[in-house]
Amino acid sequence: xxxxxxxxxxxxxxxxxxxxxxxxxxxxxxxxxxxxxxxxxxxxxxxxxxxxxxxxxxxxxxxxxxxxxxxxxxxxxxxxxxxxxxxxxxxxxxxxxxxxxxxxxxxxxxxxxxxxxxxxxxxxxxxxxxxxxxxxxxxxxxxxxxxxxxxxxxxxxxxxxxxxxxxxxxxxxxxxxxxxxxxxxxxxxxxxxxxxxxxxxxxxxxxxxxxxxxxxxxxxxxxxxxxxxxxxxxxxxxxxxxxxxxxxxxxxxxxxxxxxxxxxxxxxxxxxxxxxxxxxxxxxxxxxxx
Numbered sequence: 001x002x003x004x005x006x007x008x009x010x011x012x013x014x015x016x017x018x019x020x021x022x023x024x025x026x027x028x029x030x031x032x033x034x035x036x037x038x039x040x041x042x043x044x045x046x047x048x049x050x051x052x053x054x055x056x057x058x059x060x061x062x063x064x065x066x067x068x069x070x071x072x073x074x075x076x077x078x079x080x081x082x083x084x085x086x087x088x089x090x091x092x093x094x095x096x097x098x099x100x101x102x103x104x105x106x107x108x109x110x111x112x113x114x115x116x117x118x119x120x121x122x123x124x125x126x127x128x129x130x131x132x133x134x135x136x137x138x139x140x141x142x143x144x145x146x147x148x149x150x151x152x153x154x155x156x157x158x159x160x161x162x163x164x165x166x167x168x169x170x171x172x173x174x175x176x177x178x179x180x181x182x183x184x185x186x187x188x189x190x191x192x193x194x195x196x197x198x199x200x201x202x203x204x205x206x207x208x209x210x211x212x213x214x215x216x217x218x219x220x221x222x223x224x225x226x227x228x229x230x231x232x233x234x235x236x237x238x239x240x241x242x243x244x245x246x247x248x249x250x251x252x253x254x255x256x257x258x259x260x261x262x263x264x265x266x267x268x269x270x271x272x273x274x275x276x277x278x279x280x281x282x283x284x285x286x287x288x289x290x
Contacts, residue, residue, distance in 0.1 A: 011057045013275035014118045016284050019059040019073065023050060032073055032088070034059075039283045045073065045088055048095050052077035058116030058123040060136060067285050072136040074116065074123060087136050093290035098141050100134070117161050119168060120195070126161040131168070150190045150200040160228040162276070164236055168192040169203065171228040171239060185226055187252065189239065203236065204252045216246050216260055229274040240274065 011019045011032070018035045029047040036042070058074040071090035076083060085098045116134075117124045122144065125132040131147040149155060153172060160171040170190045189204040208226075229247065232238035237253040242263075249258040 010273055010275060012059045012116070012118075012273070013277055014059045014061050016277055016280050017059070017061060017286075018275065018277070019057065021057075025050075032057075034071065034286055036283055036286060037277070039285075041286050043286050043289065045289075046094060048075070048086065054078040056116060056125075058118065058125075058134075058136075060118050060121065060123060061284060062121050062137060067282065069284060069287065070137075071287070074134070074136050076116075085136075085141065087141060090287050090289065100141060100143060117163060117168070119163055124161065124168065126159065126170075128155045131161065147192070147198045153188070153190060153200075158227055160230070162231040163233060164191070164231040165234060168195070169231050170200070171231065173226050173228050173241075187226075187228075187239070189231075189252070206252055206255065208250075208255065212255065212257060216243060216248070216257075230276055233276050233278045 009021045009023070011021050013019065016036060016038060018037065020033045020035060022031045022033065023029075024031075027047075028050045030050055031047045032045040034043050034045070054077065056076045058072075058076075060072045060074070061069045062071075064070050069090075071088075073088040075086040077086060085100050086095055087098060088095050117126075121135075121137065123134045123136065124147075125134060129146060130149050133144040133147065135142055135144050150170065153159070153170060156172060158173055162169050162171070169192070172188045173185065185208045187204065187206050187208055189202075190200045191203040193199050193201040227242040229240045229242050232240070232249075237251050238258070239250050239252055241248050241250050245263050246260050247263060248260040250256075251258050
């Protein structure tokens with residue numbers, strides 16, 4: 001949301017924490033906030049210059065003891081056709097720059113509205129080259145490996161990377177909603193069965209009849225693309241889809257819509273950033289910065 005020269009934005013999430021940003025277009029500074037909605041705690045990070053148009057943001061937290069955590073905020077930015085990484089460390093309380101060989105990966109990713117997924121204490125970045133594993137906790141930060149995509153996956157801008165029941169998942173949708181009830185939409189989901197060896201397996205490979213979407217508040221004067229937004233963190237049968245101007249919770253096993261919610265038709269769909277919050281046994285605490 002924007003108010004004059006100020007703009008607030010939801011960036012991403014990690015466990016039960018949200019990362020938000022506040023952009024001041026007068027001072028050309030960005031301030032990031034880590035928030036816990038359950039405990040209503042929040043901390044503001046030191047501001048950083050708005051020095052790039054294209055920015056991807058990742059967020060990691062890791063336990064360092066009983067109810068103690070450390071954090072990393074990772075900004076991958078493009079300046080002068082070059083990529084560099086800006087990392088905030090909660091232990092040091094400041095931003096630092098790292099030059100990491102990500103250009104080949106990000107030359108395709110920069111044209112997508114992707115998210116960096118926090119998984120297994122590392123960030124996982126999706127591109128046409130595969131899933132790149134980046135460790136910002138390592139000194140110095142490094143690219144650990146690249147996990148190949150499933151051999152039968154056709155990579156597209158609508159490919160979704162997420163986590164479900166402790167495993168990485170990839171989802172691809174093919175098709176649009178048309179007037180005919182006989183038209184089908186293919187929904188394919190893969191799960192990373194063996195993380196160490198990069199082995200993917202099918203989780204779902206289904207066709208969705210257009211009749212399933214009857215009753216949604218979707219104008220019928222055009223074709224609407226179906227987009228996978230996110231996976232349910234605990235229920236392997238549930239996927240979240242954007243269908244036209246609706247967000248729906250779809251049960252892949254029962255092939256039916258569980259719930260739906262219309263989107264403000266004035267919203268900019270390209271700026272949608274779905275995030276996943278998971279309940280912890282004990283709320284994640286926020287550190288006092290140095």
